[in-house]
Amino acid sequence: MDRSVKVKKLEATSGRTIAISDIHGNYDRYLALLKKIHYRPNQDRLILVGDFIEKGPKNLLLLRYIMHQAETEDVHVLMGNCDFTCKNVLYSYRLEFLRYILLMRKASVMHEMEAEIHYTFDENVDMADYCQMMRKYFLKELSFVNDLPHVIETPDTIYVHAALVDPEHYGSDFKEVINQSFFLKRNIYFPKRVVVGHMPVTEYCHRIANFDPIYDSKMNVYSIDGGNIVKKQSGQLNALIFDGHTIQTESIDELPEVQVIKDVEPGTQLPIFVTWNEGKVDILQKTSTHSLVYNSYLKRKFWVPNVFIQHGKANEYTTYEMPLKKGDTVKLVCTYDDKAQIKKNGILGWTYKTNLHL
Incomplete structure (x- = not known):
C-alpha cells in the first residue's frame, strides 16, 4: 500500500x-x-x-x-x-x-x-x-x-x-x-x-x-x-x-431547548472540566450517589456524581455553574440529582433543575 x-x-x-x-x-x-x-x-x-x-x-x-x-x-x-x-x-x-x-x-x-x-x-x-x-x-x-x-x-x-x-x-x-x-x-x-x-x-x-x-x-x-x-x-x-x-x-446539535425561569449569578468559582483523554480517576471514597476521586492530570481531589464515572473515568464532568438570566434559552444535556447539565452558546455547565422550566 x-x-x-x-x-x-x-x-x-x-x-x-x-x-x-x-x-x-x-x-x-x-x-x-x-x-x-x-x-x-x-x-x-x-x-x-x-x-x-x-x-x-x-x-x-x-x-x-x-x-x-x-x-x-x-x-x-x-x-x-x-x-x-x-x-x-x-x-x-x-x-x-x-x-x-x-x-x-x-x-x-x-x-x-x-x-x-x-x-x-x-x-x-x-x-x-x-x-x-x-x-x-x-x-x-x-x-x-x-x-x-x-x-x-x-x-x-x-x-x-x-x-x-x-x-x-x-x-x-x-x-x-x-x-x-x-x-x-x-x-x-x-x-x-x-x-x-x-x-x-x-x-x-x-x-x-x-x-x-x-x-x-x-x-x-x-x-x-x-x-x-x-x-x-x-x-x-x-x-x-x-x-x-x-x-x-x-x-x-439535537439537544432539547429549555427556558430559564430564574436569574442565576454564581459566586466566584474556579471550575474544572474532565476531558476524555485525561479523565482517569482514582476513587478514594464512594457513597450511593457520589465518589471522592483524584485526577492526576488536574492534581485535584473532588466529588463526582457516580453517573459520570464510567470505566474508571469521569470524563465530560464539569463543575462550572452557568450564569443565567430569566427568559434565556439553554440546551439540556442531562439531569442528575437536583442538577441539570446544560449548554449555552457552545459552553457546557450546570444549574439547579429549579432554575429551568423542565
Missing part, C-alpha cells in the same frame, strides 16, 4: 468556503447544518475535513450523498482515520485489526453494507472472503474513499484531518496527518492558516468546556471538531465559514 501523503491543490474561489469535520455518519445533522448556514451548491465551496463516516447512524446513505456532491458540486473531501476502514477492506489490509474494529463498532458503514446485501458478520467470518464480498458489491463506494486526498491546499489555507509535521513538510506517511492527536500542543507557526478536525476541541479545555471551533493564533490553526457523535449528547457539528475577510462559525 502506498503510504505517502496525497495533496490536492485548489485554486481560489470567489464564494464562501465552508469547512465541516467529523460528521461521523450523522446524515440528518449534516443536512440540517447545511440548511442552517444556507449552503449554496456551486456558489459555495464545501470542504469536509475527514471522518465523515463511521460511528454514526446513517453512514452508507451519507457516503453516497457526499459522493454525489463531490461529482456535481464544488465539494472536496479529505480522508480521516475513521474513514480508513474502507481502505482496510479494499486492500484486505490488517484483517485481524479490521475484525476487531467491526466487532467493537456497531455503527459502521461496513455493517450497513452487510445489511444491504443480507450478509451476517460475526467473529468467525473469514476476513479475506469478507473483503472480497464487500469489493464485489461496493467497489464504487470503497474506491471513492480510497482515492481521497490527505491534505487540501488552497492559496490561503491548508486543510488536513489531524495534523501537519511542519509548514514545509506535511508528512511522509499518511498516519502522520490523519491520526495524530493534540496538534495544537505542538506550538509550530504556519504562515498559511490551517484547518483541522479529529480532536474534539473540548479536549483542550480544563476549566470551562466550549464545543465551538477554536483558533490558536500562535500556530495560525483552526480546530473545528465539536465532538459530534463521539461526545454523545453534548457534542455538536461545527461549520467554519470563510467569506472574504469575514470568518464565521455555526453549529447544530
Whole structure:
C-alpha cells in the first residue's frame, strides 16, 4: 500500500468556503447544518475535513450523498482515520485489526453494507472472503474513499484531518496527518492558516468546556471538531465559514431547548472540566450517589456524581455553574440529582433543575 501523503491543490474561489469535520455518519445533522448556514451548491465551496463516516447512524446513505456532491458540486473531501476502514477492506489490509474494529463498532458503514446485501458478520467470518464480498458489491463506494486526498491546499489555507509535521513538510506517511492527536500542543507557526478536525476541541479545555471551533493564533490553526457523535449528547457539528475577510462559525446539535425561569449569578468559582483523554480517576471514597476521586492530570481531589464515572473515568464532568438570566434559552444535556447539565452558546455547565422550566 502506498503510504505517502496525497495533496490536492485548489485554486481560489470567489464564494464562501465552508469547512465541516467529523460528521461521523450523522446524515440528518449534516443536512440540517447545511440548511442552517444556507449552503449554496456551486456558489459555495464545501470542504469536509475527514471522518465523515463511521460511528454514526446513517453512514452508507451519507457516503453516497457526499459522493454525489463531490461529482456535481464544488465539494472536496479529505480522508480521516475513521474513514480508513474502507481502505482496510479494499486492500484486505490488517484483517485481524479490521475484525476487531467491526466487532467493537456497531455503527459502521461496513455493517450497513452487510445489511444491504443480507450478509451476517460475526467473529468467525473469514476476513479475506469478507473483503472480497464487500469489493464485489461496493467497489464504487470503497474506491471513492480510497482515492481521497490527505491534505487540501488552497492559496490561503491548508486543510488536513489531524495534523501537519511542519509548514514545509506535511508528512511522509499518511498516519502522520490523519491520526495524530493534540496538534495544537505542538506550538509550530504556519504562515498559511490551517484547518483541522479529529480532536474534539473540548479536549483542550480544563476549566470551562466550549464545543465551538477554536483558533490558536500562535500556530495560525483552526480546530473545528465539536465532538459530534463521539461526545454523545453534548457534542455538536461545527461549520467554519470563510467569506472574504469575514470568518464565521455555526453549529447544530439535537439537544432539547429549555427556558430559564430564574436569574442565576454564581459566586466566584474556579471550575474544572474532565476531558476524555485525561479523565482517569482514582476513587478514594464512594457513597450511593457520589465518589471522592483524584485526577492526576488536574492534581485535584473532588466529588463526582457516580453517573459520570464510567470505566474508571469521569470524563465530560464539569463543575462550572452557568450564569443565567430569566427568559434565556439553554440546551439540556442531562439531569442528575437536583442538577441539570446544560449548554449555552457552545459552553457546557450546570444549574439547579429549579432554575429551568423542565
